[in-house]
Amino acid sequence: MDGVPIVVHRPRGTGGRRVTVRGQIIGLAHSDRDLVEFLRQAGIDETTAEDMVAGDSQLIEWRGGRAHQYEAA
Template sequence: MDTAPIVVHRPRGTGGRRVTVRGQIIGLARSDKDLVEFLRQAGIDETTAEDLVASNSSLIEWRGGRAHEYEAA
Protein backbone atom coordinates (compact mmCIF):
# COMPACT_ATOMS: atom_id res chain seq x y z
CA MET A 1 0.00 0.00 0.00
CA ASP A 2 1.25 3.50 -0.81
CA THR A 3 2.22 5.72 2.09
CA ALA A 4 0.49 8.73 0.49
CA PRO A 5 -2.78 8.65 -1.42
CA ILE A 6 -1.21 10.48 -4.38
CA VAL A 7 1.97 9.04 -5.90
CA VAL A 8 4.05 10.67 -8.64
CA HIS A 9 6.22 7.85 -9.95
CA ARG A 10 9.77 8.01 -11.33
CA PRO A 11 10.30 9.87 -14.62
CA ARG A 12 9.87 7.68 -17.68
CA GLY A 13 12.62 7.34 -20.29
CA THR A 14 10.51 9.37 -22.70
CA GLY A 15 9.69 12.01 -20.07
CA GLY A 16 6.67 12.49 -17.89
CA ARG A 17 5.69 10.76 -14.67
CA ARG A 18 2.83 8.35 -14.05
CA VAL A 19 0.43 9.61 -11.39
CA THR A 20 -1.70 7.35 -9.22
CA VAL A 21 -4.39 8.20 -6.69
CA ARG A 22 -5.08 5.44 -4.17
CA GLY A 23 -3.36 2.97 -6.49
CA GLN A 24 -5.33 3.89 -9.62
CA ILE A 25 -3.45 5.39 -12.58
CA ILE A 26 -4.90 8.79 -13.46
CA GLY A 27 -2.44 9.98 -16.07
CA LEU A 28 1.07 10.82 -17.23
CA ALA A 29 2.10 14.26 -16.00
CA ARG A 30 4.71 16.23 -17.91
CA SER A 31 4.48 19.29 -15.64
CA ASP A 32 3.02 20.52 -12.35
CA LYS A 33 0.20 22.00 -14.43
CA ASP A 34 -0.66 18.50 -15.69
CA LEU A 35 -0.50 17.14 -12.14
CA VAL A 36 -2.92 19.81 -10.91
CA GLU A 37 -5.31 19.01 -13.77
CA PHE A 38 -5.22 15.26 -13.01
CA LEU A 39 -5.95 15.95 -9.34
CA ARG A 40 -8.82 18.24 -10.36
CA GLN A 41 -10.24 15.49 -12.58
CA ALA A 42 -9.93 13.09 -9.61
CA GLY A 43 -12.28 15.33 -7.62
CA ILE A 44 -9.96 17.77 -5.83
CA ASP A 45 -10.91 21.41 -6.43
CA GLU A 46 -8.36 23.36 -8.46
CA THR A 47 -7.22 25.71 -5.68
CA THR A 48 -6.63 22.82 -3.29
CA ALA A 49 -4.82 20.83 -6.01
CA GLU A 50 -2.56 23.81 -6.76
CA ASP A 51 -1.82 24.23 -3.03
CA LEU A 52 -1.04 20.51 -2.60
CA VAL A 53 1.45 20.56 -5.47
CA ALA A 54 3.05 23.91 -4.62
CA SER A 55 3.46 23.15 -0.91
CA ASN A 56 4.98 19.69 -1.39
CA SER A 57 2.16 18.26 0.71
CA SER A 58 2.70 15.00 2.54
CA LEU A 59 -0.36 13.74 0.63
CA ILE A 60 1.86 13.53 -2.47
CA GLU A 61 4.74 11.05 -2.59
CA TRP A 62 7.38 11.76 -5.25
CA ARG A 63 9.16 8.51 -6.16
CA GLY A 64 12.39 7.93 -8.04
CA GLY A 65 13.30 11.51 -8.76
CA ARG A 66 13.18 15.03 -7.46
CA ALA A 67 9.82 16.66 -6.87
CA HIS A 68 8.59 18.81 -9.77
CA GLU A 69 11.04 17.33 -12.30
CA TYR A 70 9.38 15.45 -15.14
CA GLU A 71 12.18 14.73 -17.60
CA ALA A 72 14.23 11.53 -17.47
CA ALA A 73 17.74 11.99 -16.10
Template sequence: MDGALIVVHRPRGTGGRRVTVRGQIIGLAHNDRDLVEFLRQSGLDETTAEDMVAGDSAMIEWRGGRPHQYEAA
Protein backbone atom coordinates in the same frame (compact mmCIF):
# COMPACT_ATOMS: atom_id res chain seq x y z
CA MET B 1 5.51 7.21 3.10
CA ASP B 2 3.80 3.87 2.61
CA GLY B 3 0.35 3.92 1.08
CA ALA B 4 0.41 7.58 0.03
CA LEU B 5 -2.84 8.88 -1.36
CA ILE B 6 -1.11 10.40 -4.41
CA VAL B 7 2.09 8.97 -5.89
CA VAL B 8 4.13 10.65 -8.62
CA HIS B 9 6.35 7.87 -9.94
CA ARG B 10 9.89 8.10 -11.31
CA PRO B 11 10.42 9.98 -14.59
CA ARG B 12 10.05 7.75 -17.64
CA GLY B 13 12.79 7.46 -20.24
CA THR B 14 10.65 9.41 -22.69
CA GLY B 15 9.76 12.05 -20.08
CA GLY B 16 6.74 12.49 -17.89
CA ARG B 17 5.79 10.76 -14.66
CA ARG B 18 2.98 8.30 -14.04
CA VAL B 19 0.54 9.54 -11.39
CA THR B 20 -1.57 7.27 -9.22
CA VAL B 21 -4.31 8.14 -6.75
CA ARG B 22 -5.16 5.42 -4.22
CA GLY B 23 -3.33 2.92 -6.43
CA GLN B 24 -5.23 3.81 -9.62
CA ILE B 25 -3.27 5.22 -12.57
CA ILE B 26 -4.77 8.58 -13.50
CA GLY B 27 -2.32 9.80 -16.12
CA LEU B 28 1.15 10.75 -17.24
CA ALA B 29 2.17 14.22 -16.04
CA HIS B 30 4.76 16.22 -17.99
CA ASN B 31 4.65 19.21 -15.64
CA ASP B 32 3.03 20.50 -12.45
CA ARG B 33 0.07 21.87 -14.44
CA ASP B 34 -0.72 18.33 -15.66
CA LEU B 35 -0.49 17.05 -12.08
CA VAL B 36 -2.90 19.76 -10.87
CA GLU B 37 -5.35 18.84 -13.65
CA PHE B 38 -5.21 15.13 -12.78
CA LEU B 39 -5.89 15.93 -9.13
CA ARG B 40 -8.76 18.20 -10.13
CA GLN B 41 -10.24 15.42 -12.28
CA SER B 42 -9.91 13.11 -9.26
CA GLY B 43 -12.24 15.32 -7.25
CA LEU B 44 -10.13 18.09 -5.69
CA ASP B 45 -11.03 21.68 -6.44
CA GLU B 46 -8.41 23.50 -8.50
CA THR B 47 -7.22 25.79 -5.70
CA THR B 48 -6.67 22.85 -3.35
CA ALA B 49 -4.86 20.90 -6.06
CA GLU B 50 -2.62 23.88 -6.89
CA ASP B 51 -1.83 24.44 -3.21
CA MET B 52 -0.99 20.74 -2.71
CA VAL B 53 1.42 20.65 -5.65
CA ALA B 54 3.04 24.05 -4.98
CA GLY B 55 3.29 23.44 -1.24
CA ASP B 56 4.80 19.96 -1.55
CA SER B 57 1.95 18.41 0.42
CA ALA B 58 2.68 15.34 2.53
CA MET B 59 -0.23 13.68 0.68
CA ILE B 60 1.94 13.55 -2.47
CA GLU B 61 4.81 11.09 -2.58
CA TRP B 62 7.45 11.77 -5.23
CA ARG B 63 9.21 8.49 -6.08
CA GLY B 64 12.46 7.95 -7.94
CA GLY B 65 13.28 11.53 -8.72
CA ARG B 66 13.21 15.06 -7.41
CA PRO B 67 9.85 16.73 -6.91
CA HIS B 68 8.67 18.83 -9.86
CA GLN B 69 11.21 17.25 -12.23
CA TYR B 70 9.49 15.48 -15.11
CA GLU B 71 12.37 14.82 -17.50
CA ALA B 72 14.36 11.58 -17.37
CA ALA B 73 17.77 12.04 -15.78
Protein backbone atom coordinates in the same frame (compact mmCIF):
# COMPACT_ATOMS: atom_id res chain seq x y z
CA MET C 1 -5.31 4.01 4.53
CA ASP C 2 -1.89 2.51 3.85
CA GLY C 3 0.78 4.82 2.48
CA VAL C 4 0.38 8.12 0.72
CA PRO C 5 -2.75 8.40 -1.46
CA ILE C 6 -1.11 10.29 -4.37
CA VAL C 7 2.09 8.96 -5.94
CA VAL C 8 4.10 10.65 -8.68
CA HIS C 9 6.32 7.86 -10.02
CA ARG C 10 9.85 8.10 -11.39
CA PRO C 11 10.36 9.98 -14.67
CA ARG C 12 10.01 7.79 -17.75
CA GLY C 13 12.82 7.57 -20.29
CA THR C 14 10.67 9.49 -22.77
CA GLY C 15 9.69 12.10 -20.17
CA GLY C 16 6.68 12.49 -17.96
CA ARG C 17 5.73 10.77 -14.71
CA ARG C 18 2.90 8.32 -14.09
CA VAL C 19 0.49 9.55 -11.43
CA THR C 20 -1.59 7.23 -9.24
CA VAL C 21 -4.30 8.07 -6.73
CA ARG C 22 -5.03 5.30 -4.23
CA GLY C 23 -3.37 2.82 -6.56
CA GLN C 24 -5.32 3.83 -9.69
CA ILE C 25 -3.36 5.26 -12.63
CA ILE C 26 -4.83 8.65 -13.49
CA GLY C 27 -2.38 9.88 -16.12
CA LEU C 28 1.10 10.79 -17.27
CA ALA C 29 2.14 14.24 -16.07
CA HIS C 30 4.70 16.30 -17.97
CA SER C 31 4.43 19.32 -15.67
CA ASP C 32 3.00 20.51 -12.35
CA ARG C 33 0.07 21.93 -14.35
CA ASP C 34 -0.72 18.41 -15.62
CA LEU C 35 -0.53 17.09 -12.06
CA VAL C 36 -2.95 19.77 -10.84
CA GLU C 37 -5.37 18.87 -13.65
CA PHE C 38 -5.23 15.15 -12.80
CA LEU C 39 -5.93 15.91 -9.13
CA ARG C 40 -8.83 18.13 -10.16
CA GLN C 41 -10.25 15.33 -12.29
CA ALA C 42 -9.88 12.99 -9.28
CA GLY C 43 -12.23 15.27 -7.32
CA ILE C 44 -9.91 17.76 -5.61
CA ASP C 45 -10.90 21.37 -6.27
CA GLU C 46 -8.40 23.29 -8.40
CA THR C 47 -7.25 25.76 -5.74
CA THR C 48 -6.59 22.95 -3.26
CA ALA C 49 -4.79 20.90 -5.94
CA GLU C 50 -2.60 23.90 -6.83
CA ASP C 51 -1.77 24.45 -3.15
CA MET C 52 -0.99 20.75 -2.68
CA VAL C 53 1.43 20.64 -5.61
CA ALA C 54 3.09 24.01 -4.92
CA GLY C 55 3.34 23.37 -1.18
CA ASP C 56 4.78 19.87 -1.47
CA SER C 57 1.85 18.32 0.41
CA GLN C 58 2.43 15.31 2.66
CA LEU C 59 -0.34 13.61 0.63
CA ILE C 60 1.88 13.49 -2.47
CA GLU C 61 4.84 11.12 -2.65
CA TRP C 62 7.43 11.83 -5.33
CA ARG C 63 9.23 8.57 -6.18
CA GLY C 64 12.45 8.00 -8.06
CA GLY C 65 13.43 11.56 -8.79
CA ARG C 66 13.25 15.11 -7.56
CA ALA C 67 9.88 16.69 -6.95
CA HIS C 68 8.63 18.83 -9.85
CA GLN C 69 11.14 17.31 -12.30
CA TYR C 70 9.45 15.53 -15.20
CA GLU C 71 12.34 14.77 -17.54
CA ALA C 72 14.41 11.61 -17.20
CA ALA C 73 17.85 12.23 -15.68
